[in-house]
Amino acid sequence: MQRADAAVTAAAGWSHRTGRPVVAVPGPGDGTLGVLRALEEARQLGAPVLVISHSPTIVPRTVRPGDSAEVAPLPVGLEEVTVGSIVVRPTDDLRAQVARARDLAMTAPGGPVVIHLPPGFPSAPVAPEPEDPDQPVDSGTATTAKPVEHVQLRRAANLVDSSQNVLIWVGGGAMRAGAGGAVAELAEKVGVPVVTTVHAAGLLPARHPCLVGMPPHLPAVGALWDDADLVVGIGTDFDDESTQGGAQPDPDSLIAINVDPAAAGRRYRPDVLLRGDARTLTKALADTVGYRGGTAVVRSRLDEVRSTVRRQLEAAHGPEMAFLNAVSAAIPDRATVVTDPCAAGRWLAAFHEWTLPRTLWFPPTLDAVGSAVPAAIGAAAADSTEPVVAVVGDQGLLANLGELATMAREKLPLTLLVVDDGGAGRLRPLLDTLGLDPTTLDRPTPDFAALARTFGMRADVIEVIGEDLTKALRAHIAAPDPTMLVVRTRLAAPPTDQHRWYRQQAWQQ
Structure with a gap:
């Protein structure tokens, strides 16, 4: 590096x-x-x-x-x-x-x-x-597993059994603990929806009947939280990004499963805290709660939620959904996708159907512009048998131009999908909110494809989003060596962007 x-x-x-x-x-x-x-x-x-x-x-x-x-x-x-x-x-x-x-x-x-x-x-x-x-x-599962506190476990199970509308909310701690099977078992037994944060994407397969598969930054998904009389938080601290800056209201009741009690209560005070390994404790809770009738009802409800959200997104964000659909159609289920906090990366992280755990790497903060390139190099070096795709904006790539030499030298199976919008696109919503010209910070960008070719890398440019993008990206992902595909387009910020949070907008009104 x-x-x-x-x-x-x-x-x-x-x-x-x-x-x-x-x-x-x-x-x-x-x-x-x-x-x-x-x-x-x-x-x-x-x-x-x-x-x-x-x-x-x-x-x-x-x-x-x-x-x-x-x-x-x-x-x-x-x-x-x-x-x-x-x-x-x-x-x-x-x-x-x-x-x-x-x-x-x-x-x-x-x-x-x-x-x-x-x-x-x-x-x-x-x-x-x-x-x-x-x-x-x-991380942590082998060294921190402790005997289950049966009194707290029984309290948690009683709370689940006595609640009418339960929602499971899963964060990155559950991913690191390998808790996917336990979460699925609990959700299926109780028959309730599961919201996964961006750092838990893929913990449940995309077509699991209990998986919401959409971020809580949309009113139709947020209603699942609002309607719940009990939330079970697993491996999450309910951070600002996922709770829209804390505008998401306190749940009626909360069970927190977390190895870190401070993190468990950082945003909302839990009624019951199960402290320890997420996989062990979630499995114990699943074994203790009563059976609630399967997944048919929750599957039907979530199909309706997703259908509503898709219609709304297609109507309000046609170009962005066209980009999302074109890119998603090209990415194999087993590929690892590493994204910058650019608009393209955030659309993909929030709305792509993640089928397997650890196939999405997303930075912990929106300030980490440029982190996707080195993270993708590390992911590609870890396993050369499956492809890696890095989704970066022009500013993220500019911060890491020297790493093109690393990619070329190591001959990694890595595709750089560069969305060149001619400037600091992620700041345009902020400028617009402030009543300023959203193009104020725009600046010329270099010919990234020509630059990549100087390192001996294959590089192509796409000007129109659609089937051509899908075909080109598939070809790049199939290549055994590093490649670059530049897409010249401007994408609006997704609903997960803090300047689009519907709960905070309601507060401001």
């Missing part, structure tokens, strides 16, 4: 695709601030990234009493962006210290750990693989 922060983000992409820990070794002298930002993004995603640092400006401390590693003070900001850090002394066994760091990074909720090596220390080995490298290790 060309930059230290890109190396950390690539490692997060690798970890997301595999569910396993990975080592990142930023180059000496690389910028500390960029690394801190990348570490914060990895922490928010729960990515078990082990960062080997030789930099004197990133000096971590040991987080566990009695450890043999030397204790050192943390610089400002590092403690908030990692789940732990270790200083290795010249006399320490590096492999043992890396193994300790791996265990710490994999302890739920999971996240990055910095390993600081003293000057002149021999090159660090790669962290030991799990005992069975063919089986992904879900």
